[in-house]
Amino acid sequence: MYEQPFNPYASNLAAVKNYFKKPRVLVIAILYVLTAIVGIIHSLVSSGSATGFISDLMKYLDKAGLTKNMPPMDMESVNSAVSQSSVISMLPSLIISAAVTLLIAAAFFIIYFKSRNESAESTPSAGVTIMYVLSIISLIFIIIGFIGMVVIAAILFIFSGAVADSIGNSRIVDLGNGYQLNLNGSAVATVMIIIAVLLLIIAAFLLFTAINKFRYYSSVRTSISSVSLQSGGAKPYGVMCVISAVFSAFGILGSIGSFLFFGNSGFSSLTGVSLITILGNILTFATLVVDAKIALGYKKHIDELMYGYNEPTYGGSQPDAAPLPEYRQDAVSTEQNPYSAPQPAPYNDGFTQTSQPNDRPAAPAVCPNCGAPTEGGAFCGNCGTKL
Numbered sequence: 001m002y003e004q005p006f007n008p009y010a011s012n013l014a015a016v017k018n019y020f021k022k023p024r025v026l027v028i029a030i031l032y033v034l035t036a037i038v039g040i041i042h043s044l045v046s047s048g049s050a051t052g053f054i055s056d057l058m059k060y061l062d063k064a065g066l067t068k069n070m071p072p073m074d075m076e077s078v079n080s081a082v083s084q085s086s087v088i089s090m091l092p093s094l095i096i097s098a099a100v101t102l103l104i105a106a107a108f109f110i111i112y113f114k115s116r117n118e119s120a121e122s123t124p125s126a127g128v129t130i131m132y133v134l135s136i137i138s139l140i141f142i143i144i145g146f147i148g149m150v151v152i153a154a155i156l157f158i159f160s161g162a163v164a165d166s167i168g169n170s171r172i173v174d175l176g177n178g179y180q181l182n183l184n185g186s187a188v189a190t191v192m193i194i195i196a197v198l199l200l201i202i203a204a205f206l207l208f209t210a211i212n213k214f215r216y217y218s219s220v221r222t223s224i225s226s227v228s229l230q231s232g233g234a235k236p237y238g239v240m241c242v243i244s245a246v247f248s249a250f251g252i253l254g255s256i257g258s259f260l261f262f263g264n265s266g267f268s269s270l271t272g273v274s275l276i277t278i279l280g281n282i283l284t285f286a287t288l289v290v291d292a293k294i295a296l297g298y299k300k301h302i303d304e305l306m307y308g309y310n311e312p313t314y315g316g317s318q319p320d321a322a323p324l325p326e327y328r329q330d331a332v333s334t335e336q337n338p339y340s341a342p343q344p345a346p347y348n349d350g351f352t353q354t355s356q357p358n359d360r361p362a363a364p365a366v367c368p369n370c371g372a373p374t375e376g377g378a379f380c381g382n383c384g385t386k387l
Helices: 010-020 023-048 050-063 075-116 125-167 185-223 234-265 268-307
Strands: 171-176 179-183
Touching: 010 075, 010 185, 010 268, 023 075, 023 268, 075 125, 125 185, 185 234, 185 268, 234 268
Parallel strands: none
Antiparallel strands: 171 179
């Protein structure tokens, strides 16, 4: 039986898998599958309703009296041309959009099921790598779009003054059929400036979101393949998803309003498209909410592992301190202080005398030989006996 090689990243891999095995990852994968299906249905229904939309539009213009001076058209040929052009223009975008959406769904399925696998060899790196690569591609396209939007905004800023001067205070523009448009130079310039500012805000928002999405999946990818856990980009990306979800909610309200408008104005060909649009916006809102929850939850999960108060290094129960020795006043002078530095033992070389000459015993009171009293000397004063 062969031993399995030691994996120095096993603890980090287990920590990441423990988070991404939650049901919310499976939910977002299913949402992406539903989004792809609804997108395909929306494209097909839109293509099929193009001819009906032309007919409804001509009826609407006729009721408004805008077709009096228009030359007669062969509606059959117009509908045929519109139908063919819509199908041709729809196919590339439909294929690319559906393929990318299903690829994202596959990535989340891989992340979820690989994370649920308790085997140490099971890793969600394949799914994370797919999301990492897609975030890089998305970032590249958004950078290109950001540059384009900045250029357009700069053009609008530059020409706003020229437009204001050329139009002047007021100019009447004849639209035909008795319709006229009163233009004001200052108003037109203000509108151009507002559009330019909005373009810059949208461009900055998209770029910031794309950058933090790339950082987020890069952190997950690094956490499962290194000795350090990372969560960079997860929190700002989650916040951007929350903001996008708010705007998506307004999109749902707008699509509902469009559905009611088309139904009441005679554009019956667009009611089916409007219903599918409402469903698509609801799926987009739900996907953004779940994506935000996953990103913000990942940030919290990593922070708890790295800086949590339940870790022994940063807190928790500590071992009881050793009891202090009982204080005894009579032991202060006879025993060594237990908290003082240890004293070196005295050195004995074997030649030093242990007793001093002055430590001899005291002389007896009387001489043991003659019994005469002594005076404390070394010899008896009467008989000279050594005491």
